[in-house]
Amino acid sequence: MHNVLPQSHSSSIVIEPSKGYVQVGWGELWAARELFYFLAWRDLKTRYAQTAIGAGWALMQPLLSTLIFTLVFSYLAKVPSDGLPYPLFAFAAILPWSLFARSLERSTLSVVTEGGLIKKVYFPRLIIPISATFINLVDFAVGLLILIGMMLWYQIVPQWTLVFLPLFVGVALATALSVSLWLSALNVKYRDVASVVPLMTQLWMFASPVLYPASLVPESFRFYYGLNPMAGVIEGFRWAVLGKSAPDWGMVAVSLVVVALMLVGGVMFFRRVERTFADLI
């Protein structure tokens, strides 16, 4: 087919029905990186322009959760917390968990939300869920300030383990994206997908060591427990920040493999069905 194209034009585009496996299109994605920034910037700007206290909401939710969980799980249920003050123990998990959960929810809705654009103009569609995932880093950064405040209060000094923080933040985003790539694409065809997500994240939270330490999980179940990538992320994040009780690295390795597989599968699935978006939205 390529012999039809004049060699002088590197910018020739052939439009035809795509068959079977579709390439990721890294080049195209890279070329559109500015659009990624603009989409993220627009979402942030409009979000914080519309709510008077803007970033305030980003703080309220994890703080209130921490308060309630401390009351219920620490004072009433006496859940152990690896020798750390429970509020700190919980908050250091709720923070990466919220990053994950908000990213998953927002990214799942993103393709349908941007339907107006998808129907009108072409650009690499992958940008939409990716951008909807990454913007949650802003709320996360605000939360991180609170965490620092809490650490000062409890006089806990971060260790060298802090260098692993970006790794676990990255895995949290990758996990959210790997799931939302599937869900955002499915949500185009099946609109009830979006309503399943809050329920899903809620159940998922209890399957992750957010409110209890992973050490409560029996040794023999650890492998299966690690199949949930967020198990490794939460344990790892808490360890990186607070420096106590290193995660089970076997569990983290299982988590990383699972995330990588889901992410590749998600990208392939998304690319395969994105051609139908404009016709279905």
Added chain:
Amino acid sequence: MGDTAVRVEGLYKRYRLGATHAQDASLAGALARGMRQLLGRRAVSSSASEAIWALRDVSFEIKKGEVFGVIGTNGSGKSTLLKILSRVTEPTKGRAIINGRFCGLLEVGTGFHPELTGRDNVYMSGAILGMKRQEIARKFDEIVAFAEVEQFIDTPVKHYSSGMYVRLGFSVLAHMDPDILIVDEVLAVGDVRFQKKCMGKMEDVGQHGRTVILVSHDMPAITRMCKRAILLNKGEVVQEGSAHDVVNHYLHAGHIKPCEEWADPTQAPGNEVVRMRAVRVQTESGVIMDRFDIRRPIDIEVEFDVVKPGHVFVPVFNLYNEEDAIIFIAHDRDPAWQRTPRPVGRYVSTARIPGNFLSEGVITVAALMMTEDPFRLHAHAPRVIGFRVDDSGTGDSARGDFHGRWPGIVRPLLEWRTRYTPD
């Protein structure tokens, strides 16, 4: 091949109808169907098997630097063709080859967010169209000046008038400097002066060796700006050739329809206060017709829903002749509703054009809904219906027994009186 900008080869596009039922569009429904099939029960017959071909075997070629027209009635496949060329959707069969930087825009103001300022939106929209940040920054002043919104550039666009919004949207597009530019109906918006400015800008683009694909209902614009054009009907290329010939073919080959009804209210012209349902041309007795005897009265009616009460709506018809001159503009002056805010409900407003008034030929009608105080356009259906007026030469029309060429925008049969004084 070296001088080809766009080549389209045997393009087909199939859309599936149906899948509108809630159970088809829900995961729960899909799972339930899957379960039924697993259990060996017959699945409920799916309506998704129904398909329509929006494009059938469409082929054409556009040379570099050409201004190329695409015309056809609503539903002829124009929009689908544009969507495929701008890569919004994929063809079902066939292919298109595009040489050069390409810009397709199916709607002016795509990517605009109402909460953002004009400035932010220029950057946003430019980025979506594929412009680099520095490129937008370099052209920013030019874009704003062209759109004539300098004063309001830091105001959120939700406060813009529709004219300002469209001007800014078009201006971003026009400053893209693509090798190939697709423009869809952009000239139907904005005021006349800005329309002229847009046309000038596009002619400019064409003269700089760039390729323009113009999709429009505005026939004079097509003939004036395009060298070549294609006419689409029901997804097929009916005619390809010089723009002049194709436009003539379109105007005279019955590609006009006497009735337009919007089954889907969200697709109908209108806004949050009023929405059109149908526009029709018919005989006195209510029979929808596309041909009228010049001696008979013609009823034009618009059916519309008032969604929000409290507005004094005035239905308006603009009638155009084949040269696209406005024959007249008619505002509804039904005394029952003049200066009377309309309650919510369905309305049908009919205007009767007397017999022996219009000229022979094809007449197209634009329907509008407006409020006069404050002056505001709420719904606009440009060139929505059309009909033909014929004089069969019975001798009792203005023509009498004369059968030659008869110019004139209208052809009234006047009341003639004669004073005769015999010698």
